[in-house]
Amino acid sequence: MLIAASRVVTPTRVLAPGWLRLSGSRIVEVGAGPPPDPPDITLEGTVAPGFVDMHVHGGGGASFDTGTAKAADTVARAHLAHGTTSMVASLVTDTHDVMTGAIRELSLLVADGLLVGIHLEGPWLSPHRSGAHQPGSLSDPDPAAVEALLTAGGGAVRMVTLAPELPGGLAAVRQLVQAGVVVGIGHTDATYDIARRSLDAGASVGTHLFNAMRPLHHREPGPVGALLDSEADVELIADGVHLHPAVLRTALRAKPGRSVLVTDAMAAAAAADGDYRLGQMAVEVRGGVARLAGQGAIAGSTLTMDAAVRFCVHEAGIDLLDVITAATTTPARVLGLTEVGALEPGRLADLVVLDDELHVLRVMRRGAWQV
Numbered sequence: 001m002l003i004a005a006s007r008v009v010t011p012t013r014v015l016a017p018g019w020l021r022l023s024g025s026r027i028v029e030v031g032a033g034p035p036p037d038p039p040d041i042t043l044e045g046t047v048a049p050g051f052v053d054m055h056v057h058g059g060g061g062a063s064f065d066t067g068t069a070k071a072a073d074t075v076a077r078a079h080l081a082h083g084t085t086s087m088v089a090s091l092v093t094d095t096h097d098v099m100t101g102a103i104r105e106l107s108l109l110v111a112d113g114l115l116v117g118i119h120l121e122g123p124w125l126s127p128h129r130s131g132a133h134q135p136g137s138l139s140d141p142d143p144a145a146v147e148a149l150l151t152a153g154g155g156a157v158r159m160v161t162l163a164p165e166l167p168g169g170l171a172a173v174r175q176l177v178q179a180g181v182v183v184g185i186g187h188t189d190a191t192y193d194i195a196r197r198s199l200d201a202g203a204s205v206g207t208h209l210f211n212a213m214r215p216l217h218h219r220e221p222g223p224v225g226a227l228l229d230s231e232a233d234v235e236l237i238a239d240g241v242h243l244h245p246a247v248l249r250t251a252l253r254a255k256p257g258r259s260v261l262v263t264d265a266m267a268a269a270a271a272a273d274g275d276y277r278l279g280q281m282a283v284e285v286r287g288g289v290a291r292l293a294g295q296g297a298i299a300g301s302t303l304t305m306d307a308a309v310r311f312c313v314h315e316a317g318i319d320l321l322d323v324i325t326a327a328t329t330t331p332a333r334v335l336g337l338t339e340v341g342a343l344e345p346g347r348l349a350d351l352v353v354l355d356d357e358l359h360v361l362r363v364m365r366r367g368a369w370q371v
């Protein structure tokens with residue numbers, strides 16, 4: 001199949017116009033200018049790689065933390081319609097038994113290819129920065145508990161977010177990295193020094209940078225300072241609620257090729273306002289903003305990745321290529337996914353087609369149109 005388009009976003013530049021040749025589920029050629037043969041389809045719009053979301057809890061009214069295949073399918077479909085073709089299932093803090101059960105069920109969907117992995121956000125988080133995580137289920141990491149959750153996933157746990165300042169925190173970072181798991185520091189009250197030591201121990205991601213972590217102070221830069229002044233990759237929630245556009249712009253500028261757009265979406269993403277649950281916590285969604293019931297703390301987002309891309313380009317004024325990279329190529333690299341995240345020969349044909357306002361027109365996954 002030969003596809004011609006007004007714009008094709010490659011890892012290094014936007015081809016305008018450009019074309020792609022697909023064979024089955026793969027991209028075999030990408031070129032600039034008019035297509036070499038009469039195209040099978042001509043798209044008025046921008047063709048980008050399908051989005052890769054490495055931090056998402058739910059959408060379409062459903063949540064991964066219920067652990068059922070039906071819920072996971074609803075979440076995946078809801079985000080697929082908004083351009084996300086690869087997603088990690090993020091689990092919020094819950095009891096050991098609930099988390100173990102959800103990990104076991106979701107690991108089957110990782111094996112099936114619906115999900116690219118599982119992300120454990122907790123239970124090893126700071127009680128001082130717990131956000132929407134159930135305080136009673138937070139714990140300090142110990143090697144046996146870490147081992148038990150990883151074993152439940154049988155290799156499907158791709159990422160863990162933890163607070164490195166907890167007793168046993170740095171040892172847990174080493175244990176996880178040794179097991180091939182990507183470690184994000186987040187929901188953390190770490191000092192600069194401890195955050196720095198966790199990066200030296202192998203932690204490589206800042207989970208939703210700025211949110212739910214000790215803020216940057218010019219004499220005690222905390223985790224934000226350690227993450228910005230390092231080779232770490234950083235997640236950013238570009239919904240206009242979690243981060244001011246100036247902060248978003250500054251972070252992307254400080255971290256070219258190391259910034260990752262994530263949705264951190266909960267069940268209300270691509271669904272209506274109302275009363276929801278995030279793990280055991282009651283969440284009220286009003287005007288698209290999710291907050292813990294009666295408390296006001298932000299409880300995830302209702303973001304979809306296309307909306308994050310629009311916000312970055314239209315509200316924060318960030319260059320389209322940098323934004324698309326942060327929504328595709330960079331998260332694919334962070335997760336070790338070599339088959340998706342870029343429009344390059346040899347990769348899977350996962351595409352999103354955006355109109356001039358960056359709304360989703362069509363979505364292809366593995367060479368088949370889904371939307």
Ligand SMILES: [Zn+2]
Nearest residue numbers: 121131208212
């Ligand atoms: Zn979080």
